[in-house]
Amino acid sequence: MTSSDAQQTSAAQLSATEGEANPTASTDTKAKTAVNIRLLERDYRLAVSEGEKQALVDAAQKLDARMREIRDQGKVHAADRIAIMAALEASLESVKISQQLRIQEQAQEQVIPTQPPDQDALLDQDALLARMKTLSQHIAQALD
Secondary structure (H helix, E strand, O other): OOHHHHHHHHOOOOEEOOOOOOHHHOOOOOOEEEEEEEEOOEEEEEEEEHHHHHHHHHHHHHHHHHHHHHHHHOOOOOHHHHHHHHHHHHHHHHHHHHHHHHHHHHHHHHHOOOOOOOHHHHHHHHHHHHHHHHHHHHHHHHHO
16 A cells, blocks of 8 residues: 555544434434545445444544555455455454354353352351351460
8 A cells, every 4th residue: 555545544534423313214213423434435324323433434534544554555446346355355254253242252261160169068168167266266366
């Protein structure tokens, strides 16, 4: 990517525009905001909830950068094919992250039991704590 491409990509290509989105586009009761994004010199207007706006702009910037890299490699020239390649890469990355999270969750479940200890075990622990307190008191008295 040349420095002029980098400047072009970073220079207000993706802008958020406040406004009301088409109310028939979604049955979501949350207020929607219209966001204009630009991918490979094409403009798109999307309706998103206010809480998702920045994430969408960030994702669009990342996608635009990757699409430009694919185009600049010279192997793929058609915009639709570039978009498909970038989308497949993003989907693959998402699947890998989901698998890693699933593995981490399974590892945590093995370390930390999800079921509480049974009542007998709790009673044994209470009895052990009471015995430890008694012994601690005896030791303190013996040392005095």
